[in-house]
Amino acid sequence: MKRHKKTGPNYNRYGWAFIAMAFLLYLLFTIYPAVESLALAFQSMEGGKYTFVGLKNFKRMFGDAVFLQSLKNTFLYMVIQVPIMLMLALILAVLLNSRFLKWKGFFRTSIFLPCVTSLVAYSILFKMMFSLDGIINQVLMRLGILEQPFQFLQNSTWARAVIIIAMLWRWTGYNVIFYLSALQNIPKETFEAAKVDGANAAQTLFRVTIPQLKPIVLLTAIMSTNGTLQLFDETMNITQGGPANSTLTVSHYIYNQSFVYAPNFGYASAISYMVVFLMIILAIIQFSVAGKEG
Amino acid sequence: MKRKLTATITAAALALTMLTGCGNSGNAPQETNEPAAQQETTQDTASEETEAPAAPAQDGEAKTITVWAWDDNFNVAVMKEAARVYGETHPEANVNVDVVSLSKEDVYVKLQTALAGGGNGLPDIVLLEDYVSGKYLNTFPGSFADLTDKFDYSQYLSFKVDAVSQDGKTYALPFDTGATALYYRLDLIEQAGYTEEDMQDLTWDEFIEIGKDVTEKTGVQMIVEIANNKTTLVRAMMQSCGLWYFDKDGNINIKNNEALKASFDIILKMKEAGILYEAESTEGRAGALNNGTVASVVNAPWFISSIRQAEDQKGLWRAARIPRISTLDSSINASNVGGSSWYVLENSPVKDEAIAFLQGVWEGNTDFYDTIMRNQGAMGSYIPAYDTGVYEEEDEFFGGQKLNGLFAEVLPDVIPVNYGGYVAEANDAITTALANLFEGKVSIDEALEQAEAQLANQLGR
Numbered sequence: 001m002k003r004h005k006k007t008g009p010n011y012n013r014y015g016w017a018f019i020a021m022a023f024l025l026y027l028l029f030t031i032y033p034a035v036e037s038l039a040l041a042f043q044s045m046e047g048g049k050y051t052f053v054g055l056k057n058f059k060r061m062f063g064d065a066v067f068l069q070s071l072k073n074t075f076l077y078m079v080i081q082v083p084i085m086l087m088l089a090l091i092l093a094v095l096l097n098s099r100f101l102k103w104k105g106f107f108r109t110s111i112f113l114p115c116v117t118s119l120v121a122y123s124i125l126f127k128m129m130f131s132l133d134g135i136i137n138q139v140l141m142r143l144g145i146l147e148q149p150f151q152f153l154q155n156s157t158w159a160r161a162v163i164i165i166a167m168l169w170r171w172t173g174y175n176v177i178f179y180l181s182a183l184q185n186i187p188k189e190t191f192e193a194a195k196v197d198g199a200n201a202a203q204t205l206f207r208v209t210i211p212q213l214k215p216i217v218l219l220t221a222i223m224s225t226n227g228t229l230q231l232f233d234e235t236m237n238i239t240q241g242g243p244a245n246s247t248l249t250v251s252h253y254i255y256n257q258s259f260v261y262a263p264n265f266g267y268a269s270a271i272s273y274m275v276v277f278l279m280i281i282l283a284i285i286q287f288s289v290a291g292k293e294g
Numbered sequence: 295m296k297r298k299l300t301a302t303i304t305a306a307a308l309a310l311t312m313l314t315g316c317g318n319s320g321n322a323p324q325e326t327n328e329p330a331a332q333q334e335t336t337q338d339t340a341s342e343e344t345e346a347p348a349a350p351a352q353d354g355e356a357k358t359i360t361v362w363a364w365d366d367n368f369n370v371a372v373m374k375e376a377a378r379v380y381g382e383t384h385p386e387a388n389v390n391v392d393v394v395s396l397s398k399e400d401v402y403v404k405l406q407t408a409l410a411g412g413g414n415g416l417p418d419i420v421l422l423e424d425y426v427s428g429k430y431l432n433t434f435p436g437s438f439a440d441l442t443d444k445f446d447y448s449q450y451l452s453f454k455v456d457a458v459s460q461d462g463k464t465y466a467l468p469f470d471t472g473a474t475a476l477y478y479r480l481d482l483i484e485q486a487g488y489t490e491e492d493m494q495d496l497t498w499d500e501f502i503e504i505g506k507d508v509t510e511k512t513g514v515q516m517i518v519e520i521a522n523n524k525t526t527l528v529r530a531m532m533q534s535c536g537l538w539y540f541d542k543d544g545n546i547n548i549k550n551n552e553a554l555k556a557s558f559d560i561i562l563k564m565k566e567a568g569i570l571y572e573a574e575s576t577e578g579r580a581g582a583l584n585n586g587t588v589a590s591v592v593n594a595p596w597f598i599s600s601i602r603q604a605e606d607q608k609g610l611w612r613a614a615r616i617p618r619i620s621t622l623d624s625s626i627n628a629s630n631v632g633g634s635s636w637y638v639l640e641n642s643p644v645k646d647e648a649i650a651f652l653q654g655v656w657e658g659n660t661d662f663y664d665t666i667m668r669n670q671g672a673m674g675s676y677i678p679a680y681d682t683g684v685y686e687e688e689d690e691f692f693g694g695q696k697l698n699g700l701f702a703e704v705l706p707d708v709i710p711v712n713y714g715g716y717v718a719e720a721n722d723a724i725t726t727a728l729a730n731l732f733e734g735k736v737s738i739d740e741a742l743e744q745a746e747a748q749l750a751n752q753l754g755r
Contacts, residue, residue: 044754045410045433064751065744066726131574154521154572156733242522244729259403261719261752262429263410 041269050266057270067271069245070253073160077249078228081164086220089172090213093179094205108180111173119170123237126166127153130238156246159239163247166234171227175220182216183209218290225282229275250275358390359648360417361636362405364398367599369421369469369634372666376655379662384654389647402426409434418642419652421469423634424457428544428715430637431460438465439638444649445657453710454675458635466635467652468675472594473701473708474530474629475613476501477601479514480693482589486511490612495627497620498531498560505569508589517564518579518588521572524561524728525721526631530592531557533711534629535622539724539749540714546755548723548746556619558738562731592616594631595673595701602691609693613700628707633675673701716753723748 041057043050061067095101096108114122129135130152137149152158186209194208210217232251235241241248241256250271257268363369370393377391394417396404401420408416409430422430431438442464447455454468480490486508496504505516519527532538535553540546548554564570571588573579582588584604591597601611619625636656638648655662656676663679666672668687680702689697714720726748727741736744 060751060754065748066752132578151521151572151574153574154729156729240522242725242729244726244733246729256722259406260399261722262433262716263406265410 037269041273044266057267070248070250074249082224085172089175092176097183114170115174119233123234127238130162154243159247186212356388356390357644361393361419362401362417363421368596370395372670372672380655416639418648420637421634425713425717427458439640451675466637468635470672472630472632473704474616474631476616477613478590480612481610482512493614496617498617499620501617509569514589515571516569517590518571528557530629530631535624536709538711539720542712544714549742595671598671608691611692628704630708719752
């Protein structure tokens with residue numbers, strides 16, 4: 001009791017007062033909508049009124065070819081883009097951390113810079129770059145690789161590739177920062193010990209550096225997975241989900257269900273909760289792959 | 295403590311008002327401030343924020359009617375003109391008309407969100423395409439004012455009135471029509487050895503043959519369509535046969551739709567003949583026309599404003615009736631794409647004023663219809679306005695052709711169809727099917743089957 005009193009009689013009350021505002025807003029704008037949308041997932045609107053339909057919205061998903069296509073696309077982005085990005089980020093971080101590198105500040109800034117651009121702005125930029133009269137087509141034609149401009153965004157494979165390239169540009173630097181800070185927290189002694197034991201650079205990287213980065217690798221992997229599952233701005237602005245829904249993501253489909261098509265907020269909420277469910281499963285898998293200490 | 299609590303509450307209240315304030319004034323930066331129609335813009339916004347719906351408007355203070363529309367060169371400009379005319383002819387009404395220019399997608403998204411969310415932040419008058427009319431009337435019954443007794447609907451084109459009516463009630467004032475024409479570059483056609491005469495009452499097969507010659511001899515592709523949304527052509531061809539994505543009873547009609555099948559076939563032939571230019575966006579389409587990389591386009595009257603942007607092409611353009619489908623006897627050289635109507639929101643605090651405004655300008659005032667036809671190419675639905683001199687006027691950009699007269703001639707031929715309200719959904723299904731067809735993944739029949747399945751699932755049928 002006495003120890004408690006030392007912190008002041010009003011300590012708890014002040015504490016609560018300080019977080020009350022933030023917590024209230026959090027309740028109002030995060031918890032309440034989340035609960036409400038869960039309820040919405042079991043309802044369907046007809047003639048302006050919501051009626052309880054049980055699991056109908058969830059059953060509908062499995063017969064919805066467009067939803068399954070969007071799920072497939074999203075996983076495709078995840079399986080291809082996330083590993084490439086994390087690998088690239090790791091390599092860049094190790095390079096940036098190297099003792100021999102000059103102008104570190106300059107390189108760090110340039111690599112991080114894409115992260116401060118707005119999602120919509122950079123998406124539109126990529127759309128312009130890969131458009132018919134865009135810079136990519138012009139360069140390829142100047143170099144004689146292409147004779148006629150190529151419709152990158154009208155070919156399902158290339159449209160997906162453009163989305164992945166855009167995301168790599170935008171998000172790699174973000175992950176580099178995480179790895180860089182983690183690298184700097186690795187005790188120098190471990191490297192010295194490796195050197196004494198006669199390990200070469202590759203051995204040091206794979207046996208010393210990466211194992212010690214494991215928690216951060218896990219963190220970035222989970223964050224990137226979540227980010228990819230919520231991918232929206234890029235596909236919305238670069239391809240509008242086309243051609244033939246080949247770049248449509250789940251989030252984009254949720255948007256279409258709510259705002260483009262006849263408003264179907266019940267079904268859209270159900271899909272949202274499906275995404276939540278998938279994220280939890282993926283996180284569990286990643287935790288178990290990363291091992292207990294992760 | 296008590297004082298702090300009150301302070302917190304005040305702060306919270308302030309924060310909330312700021313948030314709601316944002317919701318209202320969010321439109322402000324997008325408003326186009328053309329002084330002509332928007333009298334006292336600054337006062338508009340100011341009064342909007344202070345005007346609580348419950349507070350009775352004081353006598354003498356002008357009420358504001360907020361209108362949402364989406365094209366600065368077209369319906370926004372038209373509504374501003376209407377506001378100007380209303381101010382002149384009905385000074386006693388004492389209203390400000392605030393025309394908010396959004397993108398079409400934003401109009402739908404904002405309207406849908408506001409209606410679903412209980413009705414905050416709605417405009418008083420909103421423009422909706424006839425294609426989506428059924429969707430909004432079905433999904434949000436009671437949200438739009440019943441205008442059945444407010445206008446003399448016998449004076450408006452019947453297919454336009456049908457499109458905005460449901461269960462015997464009419465919910466909107468019909469605005470523009472989409473009487474479809476084929477706009478083409480006469481100079482390029484002539485270089486390929488054809489004349490203006492050859493472009494009249496074509497079939498699509500003949501059109502493709504001409505197109506091949508044009509592309510071969512001039513290097514310019516014959517016709518433009520937007521790559522990821524080729525449905526303008528599809529819809530024009532389909533309605534030229536009196537068929538639609540939905541039948542008269544609103545049932546999906548895609549798989550066994552002869553007109554759709556024929557239109558897929560024609561578009562595929564265009565692509566294979568190398569005469570189809572696939573633009574990447576609406577801007578890309580306008581750009582291709584303006585810089586002369588494409589020789590023709592099929593669209594509605596309002597599209598002319600995009601063609602007119604290229605002043606160096608003045609006199610080179612001509613318009614003709616659209617081609618028909620040779621394999622179907624029901625197909626005629628006339629169709630309709632798009633068209634929209636004005637809706638009044640049922641719960642608007644200025645509902646009566648909004649209706650009075652629409653009545654005051656849009657019914658009886660043929661001079662107004664002449665002005666918007668001349669300036670914006672807006673072909674209204676008000677039948678008495680079709681007798682005026684504006685339809686005899688010659689258009690210099692189209693080499694002195696009586697362009698408005700052509701639309702007036704096409705319009706009575708258009709076969710009315712039941713749009714069914716879910717055109718956005720159907721367009722998406724058709725776009726996907728066409729993309730798969732173009733990539734050679736499916737046959738026409740398979741593509742249509744997929745589209746029907748996708749649409750049926752989408753509509754929960």
